[in-house]
Amino acid sequence: MPRGTTLLVNAWAIHRDPNTWDDPDSFKPERFEKEEEAQKLMAFGLGRRSCPGSGLAQRILGLALGSLIQCFEWERVGKEEVDMKEGTGNTVPKAIPLKAVCKARPFLHNIIS
């Protein structure tokens, strides 16, 4: 390979390889409860140029999600099944956004008022 070549790893395809994943196109977050499955995930890249913020991100994500659930009541807009189809773009957005409304839980009024 010539010096200076830009090499892009297709993590999207690797994460959908049926030789590696069971039912790769289905949204099954519970699959990562198994340690050996979680180790196959490359959300933060690999090697010397992998994400230096992964430790921070993994701590903050749980806290942020926990705070959103603890502090607000959530309700979906619409009753149809959530469409998990992917849109286009580097961060793989949903094709059809998930819409929800939230209401501060009563205990939060005491804290912020």
Ligand code: HEM
């Ligand atoms: C869920 C959150 C995050 C995800 C999924 C993520 C994912 C990634 C990925 C896939 C890469 C490219 C790795 C590669 O080229 O192999 C990257 C690089 C990088 N990330 Fe993150 N990241 C996240 C959060 C953060 C945070 C919180 C920080 C800093 C506080 C951060 C800083 C960086 C930097 C500086 C690089 C470039 C590293 C380099 O090129 O040497 N990231 N990240």
